[in-house]
Amino acid sequence: MPECINHPGKEGIYKCARCNRHFCLVCVELIGDKAYCFDCLKEIVKESREGTVKSLTMKVMVSSVVSLMIAVVSLYNALPLLLLIYKNMMGSYEPLSIIAPKDMLYFAIGLAFLALSVGLAATKGWAYGCGIVISAVAFVIGIVNSMSFPGGVGTILSTPQSDVAALFIIMALGPLILLLAILGSRKELVGR
Ligand SMILES: [Zn+2]
Ligand SMILES: [Zn+2]
Incomplete structure (x- = not known):
């Protein structure tokens, strides 16, 4: 013994x-x-x-809602692609080649943020790492996109009521806010 x-x-x-x-x-x-x-x-x-500690806090819930909002706006921007997929499913063949790369990008971003929104709401550990990557990438894309707008970011911000400005704010500043919120929610999401 x-x-x-x-x-x-x-x-x-x-x-x-x-x-x-x-x-x-x-x-x-x-x-x-x-x-x-x-x-x-x-x-x-x-x-x-x-x-x-790893629980659904207000901060994580707000992050999830912001993520959902970005997803909705992105998917709305990808509407031509969604319509094309729908038409093809309904039997009227339309070539995918007529789709603009921008629509595909918005579609991918929309799906990523949709998944992230669910992951955040369920306080999944992967939502931390993936959230940082997705938000950072979307932020950069949002900024690059707004550069292509005549006059650049300056014009967009000087006319905050315009549709373009609203889109910029949601698609660039949204991911930035989300990035910061996720970085601050490490404990809640990862558990340590
Ligand atoms: Zn003993
Ligand atoms: Zn022991």
């Missing part, structure tokens, strides 16, 4: 269910039909505390 790790000479009649080391009766806590050493109990309590 192995000895108790803490009390040499004493029989280690209990085996900790977590670390598998042997202990005597005073060195373990019996829970149900299992024995746990005190080191492991501390770890278990710590882990469960961290688990409760």
Whole structure:
């Protein structure tokens, strides 16, 4: 019979269910039909505390809504592509080659943010890493897109009521806000 790790000479009649080391009766806590050493109990309590941190907070919920909003706007911008897919599904063949690359980009961005919105709402760990990448990429695309607008970002911001400005704000500043919100939600999403 192995000895108790803490009390040499004493029989280690209990085996900790977590670390598998042997202990005597005073060195373990019996829970149900299992024995746990005190080191492991501390770890278990710590882990469960961290688990409760990983929860749906207001910040994460707002991130999810912002992500959904970007998804809706992107998919709306990809409407020609969606209509084409619909028509093809309905049997009237239309070549995909007539689709502008920009529409495909918006479609991809829309799907990415849609998935991200769901991941954030479910506080999935991957929403942290993926969220950072998707937001950063979308932010850069949003900025590049607005450069192609006559007059650039300056004109867009000087006419904040225009459709173009609204689109810019949602498609460039939206991802930026989302990026910051996700960076600040590491604990809630990753759990540590
Ligand atoms: Zn143990
Ligand atoms: Zn002992």
